[in-house]
Amino acid sequence: MSISTAHPDGGVAGVTDQRDGANTARRILVWDLPTRIGHWLLAGSFALAWLTAESESWRNVHVASGYLFGAVIAFRLVWGFVGTRYARFTQFVKSPRAAWQYLMSLPGSWPQHTVGHNPAGGWAIVALLALGAISVVSGWLSFNEIGGELFEELHEGASTAALAVVLIHLVGVATGSLVHRENLVASMFSGYKRGAASAAIAGARGWAALVLVIWTSAVVTFLMR
Numbered sequence: 001m002s003i004s005t006a007h008p009d010g011g012v013a014g015v016t017d018q019r020d021g022a023n024t025a026r027r028i029l030v031w032d033l034p035t036r037i038g039h040w041l042l043a044g045s046f047a048l049a050w051l052t053a054e055s056e057s058w059r060n061v062h063v064a065s066g067y068l069f070g071a072v073i074a075f076r077l078v079w080g081f082v083g084t085r086y087a088r089f090t091q092f093v094k095s096p097r098a099a100w101q102y103l104m105s106l107p108g109s110w111p112q113h114t115v116g117h118n119p120a121g122g123w124a125i126v127a128l129l130a131l132g133a134i135s136v137v138s139g140w141l142s143f144n145e146i147g148g149e150l151f152e153e154l155h156e157g158a159s160t161a162a163l164a165v166v167l168i169h170l171v172g173v174a175t176g177s178l179v180h181r182e183n184l185v186a187s188m189f190s191g192y193k194r195g196a197a198s199a200a201i202a203g204a205r206g207w208a209a210l211v212l213v214i215w216t217s218a219v220v221t222f223l224m225r
Helices: 033-051 059-082 096-105 119-143 149-180 184-190 206-223
Strands: 002-006 012-017 026-029 112-114 192-195
Touching (some): 033 119, 033 184, 033 206, 059 119, 059 206, 096 112, 119 149, 149 184, 184 192
Antiparallel strands (some): 002 012, 012 112
16 A cells, blocks of 8 residues: 655655565665754754753853754754755655554554655654754853743753653654664665665755755854854
């Protein structure tokens, strides 16, 4: 069973169940380079910011990590509209019902399989981007002593909520890897997954990855000057 839609960069991507042989198809490029680099920059900067949050001696590292986190979020928001097919919000932000149906299919014999982000994972991404943006803005305001304790508490609350979503995301990645018998972590490094040839993206977009690196470096350097 397959529900397919056409995409701007050519080919067809769909939501399938396991009977369609999604894991026995060829190895195709799914994640472009800026999506992969952005993903790991978000993960690394969030982890570093969290680990240094309570240390006064590591305060500059915490602040720089927050700026990097925010710069990547800004890029990802733009890339969500102009990036390759699986990076676009229109591809993975589905209705709550679609997310629920995906989750309910996992214990069954024929769990739904998606080449890109699954519907539940899509909502986790939206939550992380939203909470991350709130955390960065409130953190900047608090660091510059604007708004008193209000933004400090908002910063801590948003960061804690983001951590909870990250942990749920990790459980989802582990579950998806086991259920669909594919290494989702490895695919976010290599960019490749199993799927039909028509579902592959056209290229890795190395130029956009360079833009991401230059943009994030410029933002952190400017704000930490």
